[in-house]
Amino acid sequence: SGYWVVVPAAGVGKRMGADRPKQYLPLLGRPLLSLTLRNILTWPGLAGVVVAVSEDDAYFPHLAEAKHPQVHRVTGGVERADSVLAALNFLATRESGETPVLVHDAARPCIALEDIEALLRADPVSLLAQPASDTVKSSRADGDRAVVDRTLDRNRIWLAQTPQRAPLGLLHSCLRRGLEQGAAITDEASALELFGHSPQLVPGRRDNLKVTHPSDIVLAETILRLRYA
Ligand code: CTP
Numbered sequence: 001s002g003y004w005v006v007v008p009a010a011g012v013g014k015r016m017g018a019d020r021p022k023q024y025l026p027l028l029g030r031p032l033l034s035l036t037l038r039n040i041l042t043w044p045g046l047a048g049v050v051v052a053v054s055e056d057d058a059y060f061p062h063l064a065e066a067k068h069p070q071v072h073r074v075t076g077g078v079e080r081a082d083s084v085l086a087a088l089n090f091l092a093t094r095e096s097g098e099t100p101v102l103v104h105d106a107a108r109p110c111i112a113l114e115d116i117e118a119l120l121r122a123d124p125v126s127l128l129a130q131p132a133s134d135t136v137k138s139s140r141a142d143g144d145r146a147v148v149d150r151t152l153d154r155n156r157i158w159l160a161q162t163p164q165r166a167p168l169g170l171l172h173s174c175l176r177r178g179l180e181q182g183a184a185i186t187d188e189a190s191a192l193e194l195f196g197h198s199p200q201l202v203p204g205r206r207d208n209l210k211v212t213h214p215s216d217i218v219l220a221e222t223i224l225r226l227r228y229a
């Protein structure tokens with residue numbers, strides 16, 4: 001019983017531009033992935049965690065959490081969706097299709113327990129997301145510049161976060177079939193949407209940021225310091 005968490009952590013961190021993949025950069029003196037895993041390991045009802053890391057990842061074995069009995073390692077793939085699929089392939093050999101799965105980015109260490117509780121109370125097919133606070137423009141190219149094409153209806157715009165939740169069997173088949181079709185799949189919800197599902201949007205905290213650019217490091221450290229002070 002309980003749910004599994006899949007953690008894609010096989011990216012290279014191109015936008016961060018650091019000397020190593022961003023999931024291994026220190027935040028408050030600890031590797032980012034360590035903080036994310038330590039956070040997940042406190043969630044109530046957790047059955048286990050599957051972390052997808054790249055094949056030649058020499059950092060992961062050095063994390064204290066790598067030896068935790070609830071933490072399992074698989075080899076990720078070229079795109080985030082390939083990494084998630086590798087973890088789901090592993091889970092499909094040992095869990096039933098009804099098992100709830102939460103997919104959570106390694107790069108989101110600031111996820112708060114209250115958001116996990118809200119997601120666990122929500123629809124079995126759901127995701128954390130943030131209602132847009134800025135006015136959102138769609139663009140088109142004008143020569144070498146981008147210009148506004150139009151302004152979207154802000155009341156209908158949400159920014160997808162993680163975790164994203166679905167039953168193992170459903171998520172596995174939608175992701176596998178979506179990748180086979182060559183669809184652009186940037187999160188779990190987009191794979192489910194391809195096959196007619198409408199995941200519930202669960203309002204998440206703004207501070208569940210994805211550490212992406214260098215300036216995100218100090219933001220995440222500040223959030224974590226306040227949270228755990
Ligand atoms: N990820 C993954 N496998 C990939 C690509 C990404 O498991 N082939 C993971 C990342 O490690 C990260 C999460 O998916 O935890 C979200 O991706 P992103 O923030 O884009 O991380 P990177 O792809 O590493 O960063 P960038 O796009 O700047 O290279």
Ligand code: MG
Pocket residue numbers: 011
């Ligand atoms: Mg990426």
